[in-house]
Amino acid sequence: MFHPSYLKWLVMISGFLPYSLTAQSESTMTLDDRINGIMEPITNVIMKVIFVEVSIGWGQAVPFVLIWLLAGAVFFTVYNKFVNVRAFGHALAVVRGKYDDPNHKGEVSHFQALTAALSGTVGVGNIAGVAVAVSLGGPGATFWMIIAGLLGMSSKFAECTLGTKYRRENPDGSVSGGPMYYLREGLAKHKWPNLGKVMAVIFAIACIGGSLGGGNMVQINQATQQLVEVTGGETSIFAQQGWIFGVVMAAIVALILIGGIKSIAKVTEKLVPIMVGIYIAGALAVLFAHTTEIPAAIGKIIGGAFNNDAMYGGIIGVLIQGFRRASFSNEAGIGSASIAHSAARTNEPVSEGIVALLEPFIDTVVICTMTALVIIISDYGAFEQSEVLASAQAGNLQAINLTSSAFSSTLSWFPVILSVAVILFALSTMISWSYYGLKAWTYLFGESQLSSLAYKTLFCLFVVIGSAISAQSVFDFGDAMIFAMCFPNMLGLYFLAGEVKHDLNDYLKRVRSGEIKRFS
Numbered sequence: 225m226f227h228p229s230y231l232k233w234l235v236m237i238s239g240f241l242p243y244s245l246t247a248q249s250e251s252t253m254t255l256d257d258r259i260n261g262i263m264e265p266i267t268n269v270i271m272k273v274i275f276v277e278v279s280i281g282w283g284q285a286v287p288f289v290l291i292w293l294l295a296g297a298v299f300f301t302v303y304n305k306f307v308n309v310r311a312f313g314h315a316l317a318v319v320r321g322k323y324d325d326p327n328h329k330g331e332v333s334h335f336q337a338l339t340a341a342l343s344g345t346v347g348v349g350n351i352a353g354v355a356v357a358v359s360l361g362g363p364g365a366t367f368w369m370i371i372a373g374l375l376g377m378s379s380k381f382a383e384c385t386l387g388t389k390y391r392r393e394n395p396d397g398s399v400s401g402g403p404m405y406y407l408r409e410g411l412a413k414h415k416w417p418n419l420g421k422v423m424a425v426i427f428a429i430a431c432i433g434g435s436l437g438g439g440n441m442v443q444i445n446q447a448t449q450q451l452v453e454v455t456g457g458e459t460s461i462f463a464q465q466g467w468i469f470g471v472v473m474a475a476i477v478a479l480i481l482i483g484g485i486k487s488i489a490k491v492t493e494k495l496v497p498i499m500v501g502i503y504i505a506g507a508l509a510v511l512f513a514h515t516t517e518i519p520a521a522i523g524k525i526i527g528g529a530f531n532n533d534a535m536y537g538g539i540i541g542v543l544i545q546g547f548r549r550a551s552f553s554n555e556a557g558i559g560s561a562s563i564a565h566s567a568a569r570t571n572e573p574v575s576e577g578i579v580a581l582l583e584p585f586i587d588t589v590v591i592c593t594m595t596a597l598v599i600i601i602s603d604y605g606a607f608e609q610s611e612v613l614a615s616a617q618a619g620n621l622q623a624i625n626l627t628s629s630a631f632s633s634t635l636s637w638f639p640v641i642l643s644v645a646v647i648l649f650a651l652s653t654m655i656s657w658s659y660y661g662l663k664a665w666t667y668l669f670g671e672s673q674l675s676s677l678a679y680k681t682l683f684c685l686f687v688v689i690g691s692a693i694s695a696q697s698v699f700d701f702g703d704a705m706i707f708a709m710c711f712p713n714m715l716g717l718y719f720l721a722g723e724v725k726h727d728l729n730d731y732l733k734r735v736r737s738g739e740i741k742r743f744s
Contacts, residue, residue, distance in 0.1 A: 267701040274704045289707050293557040296714045297375035300382045304725055308377035308581050314735065315578045322742050323575060330569030331399055334579045336489035337568040339496040341384075341561040341580065344439070344656030345587045346500060346649060351642070354595040355626040363521070364528025366596040373588030376556030377581040382717050382724050385577025386410060387562025388570065389727070394671055398484060401566025402660075403427045403559035403709070404667040407716040414719060423712035424667070427559065430708040431664035432679075434560075437702010439657025440683060441690030444473055447650035448691045450643045470691025473651065474684040481658055481680050485567045488655055499648040500591065506641060507594040510634045514601045521600045556584050558706060559713030563660045572740065574731035577724075595627060602630035658683050 277285040301308060317323065319334050332340070357365045383403065390409045391401030404424045411420025448466040480491050511518060555561065561580060568576045631638040658680070665679040717724075734740045 263701060270704045271700055274708050289710060292714060293710055296557050297379045300378035301375050303721060304378060304728055307381055308374060311578045315582050318575050319579050328569050328571045331485050331567045332489040332569060334568055336493045337565045338579055339492040340489050340656055341564040342583055343492040343496050343652035344560060345555050345583060351627050354592050355599060358596050358599050362528045363524040363600050366525045366593060367529035369592055370589055373584045376584040379556040380561060380583055381577045381581040383559050383562040384565040384580035385573050385724055386720055387566040388568060388576040389573035391566040399567045400663055402563035402663055403713045407712060410720045423716055427709055427712045428664040428667045430705045432661050433705030434702060434709060435657045435661025436686045438706040440654055440686050442702055443650040443653045444470055444687050444690040447647045450646045467688055467692040470688040474687040477654055477658060477687060478684050480655055485659060488659055492652060495652055499645055503645050506631060506635060506638055507598050510598045510631060513634045517601045521597055524600060557714050558710050560660050563663050572731060574727050599630040602633045
């Protein structure tokens, strides 16, 4: 992503040893120290830009990226007359195959496209991130998390409609779509060709960085740490040799990647329901064991959402924690999911956008909410313990342990199941993000087999690297790149909002008239 000369210059001036960061001698520095020495200055600059905070009063500041995402979600909800509510039933019919036509263009079914996109969002954040939100914001954060998830459905609808509308069919029959294409082609149609090209390139670069970092190394690193924990901790064979697990996971990802989106969809249509089913079954088991406490838990969620005395700034602080978790979990407005949905087999782009609005509902309203309820009603009482706050702020692994403790208070055996879920969630996320990054890569460097092979090799190499290092600056960089994608994407959505609304109204009119027929 960075020109080699820049890295060479950075290495020369740092000598791999920024004195302000460490007092170690060069001979005692680990590989992680050296990587951090190179990446930390770059990451710090990018983090300051992407996550710049804006004061909103009441002693509160919030990352601008969060405001940017939520403003878009509210806008598209109101502008499209609450499409997230009025098209929900139709979305269920479409994803069940009621409108499938095998003669339509595309590579995968509506259901396969949905599971491929879901596999990129349902992950560690649903387990660890919710624990952080409830720990820092109290039970009330769950209420705002649900609201943000419902609003995010509208953003997801808009971007996935456009991703399918402006997709390109390649000579080999494969499909390429996503923000890169609707930014370039859509803005060109609206007399902004140069702006569209620049925004498309910015998005593609950020998407590649995000796929290698947040969609790859962060995932495999969390999975490796969880594997170490469940196989003996410091005595585990993987404690100092995480790369072994990385090689195995890289091989699995490579085998799936070879077949493209069709292969990915075949895996995710089976993997996503299984892993989500296991997790939800565990949550339901806990909730059934505490049925008498559920009303009180719901009362805490609603009451805590409007409690001025709540932790971290009252109502505003709780709202921020809930919105932050929802936005970071379902990725509505990021644009990544539209890359997967653009491969759907349909001649009606709006139909795929409507299917896509189910993602934030499943990811945030269902899975994240169930996680929060388990934490709130468990005897562990994670959100009430001061030591949990420090653990939650320390990172995802500690936060996963918070969720694990909440489950194990009722199901003593669940931590092992949770570890399996974390690994499956990480694998599914890597599979989807490998496809997102590949499409961004081929947009920049062409659709040739050599270009695709270069990216796939690079991605698998980063799987191994991510399992073996613990360089926080690298992981922060990857996360920042994912959220950098939302700036060009959301701006483009505003430019193209009019045609999305027109297409939606036209589509629903034809559905009501029977012009668009049900096939089963």
